[in-house]
Amino acid sequence: MPTPTTMSSATVIELRQYTLRPGGRDVLVELFERELIEPQEASGMRVGGLFLDRDDADRFVWFRGFADMAARQLSLESFYFGPVWNEFRDAANSTMLDSDDVLLLRPADPARPAPEPAEGRASVGSTNLTDEWVIVSVYVHAPDPSFTRWLNEDFHGAVQQELDVPVATFRSEPAKNNFPALPVRTDNAFVWMAAFSDGSQYEDARRRLEGSKTWQDDLAPRLRAKLTNRECLRLQPTARSQHPRSGPAAGAKP
Template structure:
């Protein structure tokens, strides 16, 4: 189980997304996993042509520090970093998350598909940015009043997270500081349900929902 998860939204140079996906699916999955990272999923953002989104998990913060050092100082990143960085404009939009409840994270036993598979399904990630620090009352509020609304609308929540407040222990890669977020991942089938005004008033902005299409080798995928 990943107790720490990064939600990474990269803005790429125009037209470079397919190049990065093909490089990423080929070179950066098993190589990161060998270092102790769990590459949970990687996606095209269906609404932003040059946005690549991926999820990376770790057993805990200590593992994160060690695993990232091992990967970014290792031979695979060294061999391909120029090609990867050449596709990117911005890779700093990163949210550091923890499962909102002990069992709320991704626990994927799925085998990673081989190269050449077709991409499958669409899932959503909804990011709620709160004005206040996320503590138990907010988690309980989401659990009791928001997740049931999603379910009633036909969504299946796959996992949900809140901000991990531990400080970034691999500062070479920035994360968004001073964020207070709750993020849920869902298999959306119907229209998004209206959310209560009281809930919305506790947010900095209207929740942002990303529609994510898994790349061919994404471990996280949804069946059609």
């Protein structure tokens, strides 16, 4: 089956958020990074960013990508009906209170993929964490092609200019979930993501964006009028994460 060589080449993406039992996150991350990355990729999917939620010690967030919806079904069947998940599922599931907070996404149009990771995946057993910050914003709204177009064009351009880092964008995949054993949310969502080298760079960028006249007079009022829900995830990559490379946006001033 076709396998995306990178997350940016995936046409179907899952954004998965797990609510864990108190103290369970370290257990799950150690198990996940030791046993569950390479077998998933051997089944035809690409495991991308793996994250600790900086605002919730009992939340684990991760991305994985697929070549297309047909490949997604085959890959998930291969992994979840296979020997590796059969061996480790009880240990993994014992750490979780909820694993159904999942958005099925596709690249926005035009595609604005996240920058590829600066380095290859760390080896099994690595425990080094960086101080990088990855921000994932989820905007839920009623289906509205013109609003989606505004988000991915005017909104994206203004946000990327103020943040001064690349901003990746995704939208809900409209196809029916073809692996119902793993539920997905039915929300219509627009998701944008940006990576920062550390907390200081993120805070400077956030203040610059939210203090701008464009944000206050145009972007924020339109979002308030259209969004039915919004989430902002402030994330720290795990040791073996393949998250977007942090750095200035293309064409940014030195």
